[in-house]
Amino acid sequence: MQTLSMALRLNNTPVELINTLQTIALAGKDIDFKLRQGSLGGVLGSAGNQNVQGETQKKLDVISNDLLKKVLLECGSVRAIASEEEETYVEGPKDGSYLVNFDPLDGSSNIDINAMVGTIFSIYPDQSTPLSEASFLQPGNNQVAAGYILYGPSTMLVLTTGQGVQMFTLDPAMGEFILTSDQVKVSEQTQEFAINMSNQRFWAEPMQNYIGDLLAGKEGKRAKNFNMRWVAAMVGDVHRVLCRGGLFTYPWDSREPNKAGKLRLMYEANPMSFLIEQAGGLSWTDSERILSIQPTAIHQRVPVILGSSEEVKQCLKSHGVTI
Numbered sequence: 001m002q003t004l005s006m007a008l009r010l011n012n013t014p015v016e017l018i019n020t021l022q023t024i025a026l027a028g029k030d031i032d033f034k035l036r037q038g039s040l041g042g043v044l045g046s047a048g049n050q051n052v053q054g055e056t057q058k059k060l061d062v063i064s065n066d067l068l069k070k071v072l073l074e075c076g077s078v079r080a081i082a083s084e085e086e087e088t089y090v091e092g093p094k095d096g097s098y099l100v101n102f103d104p105l106d107g108s109s110n111i112d113i114n115a116m117v118g119t120i121f122s123i124y125p126d127q128s129t130p131l132s133e134a135s136f137l138q139p140g141n142n143q144v145a146a147g148y149i150l151y152g153p154s155t156m157l158v159l160t161t162g163q164g165v166q167m168f169t170l171d172p173a174m175g176e177f178i179l180t181s182d183q184v185k186v187s188e189q190t191q192e193f194a195i196n197m198s199n200q201r202f203w204a205e206p207m208q209n210y211i212g213d214l215l216a217g218k219e220g221k222r223a224k225n226f227n228m229r230w231v232a233a234m235v236g237d238v239h240r241v242l243c244r245g246g247l248f249t250y251p252w253d254s255r256e257p258n259k260a261g262k263l264r265l266m267y268e269a270n271p272m273s274f275l276i277e278q279a280g281g282l283s284w285t286d287s288e289r290i291l292s293i294q295p296t297a298i299h300q301r302v303p304v305i306l307g308s309s310e311e312v313k314q315c316l317k318s319h320g321v322t323i
């Protein structure tokens with residue numbers, strides 16, 4: 001049996017990074033506890049404020065954000081954090097080694113219906129002095145660790161430090177994350193896809209054509225049937241892709257004039273892309289590899305196409321991109 005700290009030590013993870021990851025795991029256990037209390041804990045419903053992206057915050061968005069921010073800035077290893085729920089970065093101790101980006105609660109719309117949600121995180125080295133927003137704007141390639149905590153029927157921590165993907169399951173009796181899957185691999189082929197179909201009329205033509213081909217099934221030019229699944233929380237959809245393959249996409253659409261998508265590069269697309277690539281999958285926008293993007297803002301949005309490599313290639317081919 002391997003706990004999270006044992007597995008990290010076996011991978012020769014630097015002590016400061018182990019401390020940072022254990023701090024995230026600690027916060028995750030507390031968020032998990034609050035989620036499981038549900039209505040009884042008085043934590044459901046709206047907080048009544050808007051975040052920097054203009055979304056109405058749920059109480060648990062705020063609670064999870066405040067908790068992660070507090071423990072990370074106090075753990076001694078983190079120089080600064082950036083979060084979906086913070087307008088700009090927040091500084092910690094000057095000698096901290098890492099910058100941590102996080103989505104404290106992904107899938108907020110699932111909270112009040114007792115469905116799957118998660119916490120997504122992405123860790124970079126602090127490479128610049130003095131600290132500024134520019135310190136955070138490193139391409140996903142620079143991540144030293146990324147992952148998520150999934151609050152589902154069981155609670156899981158899924159992690160990469162660049163040596164493959166490991167999945168840990170929370171043992172509620174011990175309060176420890178125990179390694180339950182090692183060297184996770186995404187299947188190359190799939191017959192499953194995930195997209196919010198209600199946005200179809202806003203998609204660009206290449207995405208219309210690609211999804212049209214999937215829906216045409218055995219009788220269409222792909223000559224096979226596809227199934228569709230949509231958790232409405234990226235963390236749940238990516239977890240399914242890691243477990244049994246699939247293609248997940250949140251494309252840009254005509255409501256976004258600057259061709260951005262819905263998902264945020266720094267704390268949604270980059271960490272998930274690092275995991276998916278470490279598991280042998282692909283993660284692209286409709287034109288470039290997500291981990292190679294030079295970010296321009298902490299809350300930047302990007303289109304996302306990720307998952308089983310052969311299927312991502314098919315989708316990109318519809319966009320005129322051959323890899």
Ligand code: AHG
Pocket residue numbers: 055084103105106107108109196232233234235250262
């Ligand atoms: P968040 O709850 O952190 O704001 O993120 C929600 C995101 C993502 O998890 C999910 O894939 C997508 O929003 C679903 O959005 P729609 O239901 O609006 O398509």
Ligand code: MN
Pocket residue numbers: 055084108
């Ligand atoms: Mn949100």
Ligand code: MN
Pocket residue numbers: 103105106107234268
């Ligand atoms: Mn999110």
Ligand code: MN
Pocket residue numbers: 061084103104105106107108
């Ligand atoms: Mn969120």
